[in-house]
Amino acid sequence: xxxxxxxxxxxxxxxxxxxxxxxxxxxxxxxxxxxxxxxxxxxxxxxxxxxxxxx
Numbered sequence: 001x002x003x004x005x006x007x008x009x010x011x012x013x014x015x016x017x018x019x020x021x022x023x024x025x026x027x028x029x030x031x032x033x034x035x036x037x038x039x040x041x042x043x044x045x046x047x048x049x050x051x052x053x054x055x
Contacts, residue, residue: 015021043050 040050
């Protein structure tokens, strides 16, 4: 008996459910958030303050 065919689109997007991809995505998000916080704090300390513009 033949198995039902999976669409190629479903095969292509299966990577987004992979645990390694999700962990990597979370780590990149955390690093980006940390970098944004560091940049804002450094700008407030040594550059043009953005706190008055940032709610």
